[in-house]
Amino acid sequence: MTLFSKIIAGEIPSYKLAENDQFFAFLDIFxxxxxxxxxxxxxxxxxxxDMPEPYLSGMLAFAxxxxxxxxxxxxxxxxxxxVVGLEVPHAHLHLVPIDSSDDLNFTRPKLKLSPERLKAAQEKILRYL
Structure with missing residues (x-):
């Protein structure tokens, strides 16, 4: 079972944003x-x-x-x-608020946000969903 499957199953807590029968979206904690x-x-x-075609197109519609x-x-x-796919062996895509392509540079140090800031970010996004 992958880390993401444990998050989906609720075994590991997450800052969930959306879910349906096929997909799950949550904040990256780093x-x-x-x-x-x-x-x-x-x-x-x-x-x-390697995802079946309906999942490929469905994931974009969900996102x-x-x-x-x-x-x-x-x-x-x-x-x-x-889509990088190297961090966790479970297909996933990243949605990142950006101002330039450098904001998608995965070699940069990740932010270390407090649980309070992560919760606030979750609430901000949920307000518009």
Whole structure:
């Protein structure tokens, strides 16, 4: 069972933003920028492009309202999207409020936000969902 499957199952607490039968979205607790969100399929699959086609298109449709909420909740140029797939062996995409492409640089140090700041970011996004 992957780390993300444990989060989906509620075995590990998370700052959940949205969920349906196929997908789960929650805040990254080590974000590139405040509001950085992970969208994961409930199906365990390591490589993003090994997901069945309905999951590939479904994941973007699921992520769209979350991305729009992030854009409204945070002062940013837009919500960037990235698929890296190296950190956790469970397909996922990153939604990050960005002002430039450098804001999606995963080699930069991650933020260390307090639980209170993470909760506040969750509430800001949920206000627009």
């Amino acid at each position: 974000p590139l920028r405040e509001g950085h969100t992970l969208v994961v399929p409930k199906m365990e699959v390591d490589d993003f492009f 769209r309202p979350i991305a729009k909420a992030i854009e409204k909740a945070f002062d940013c140029n837009r919500c960037g999207l990235s």
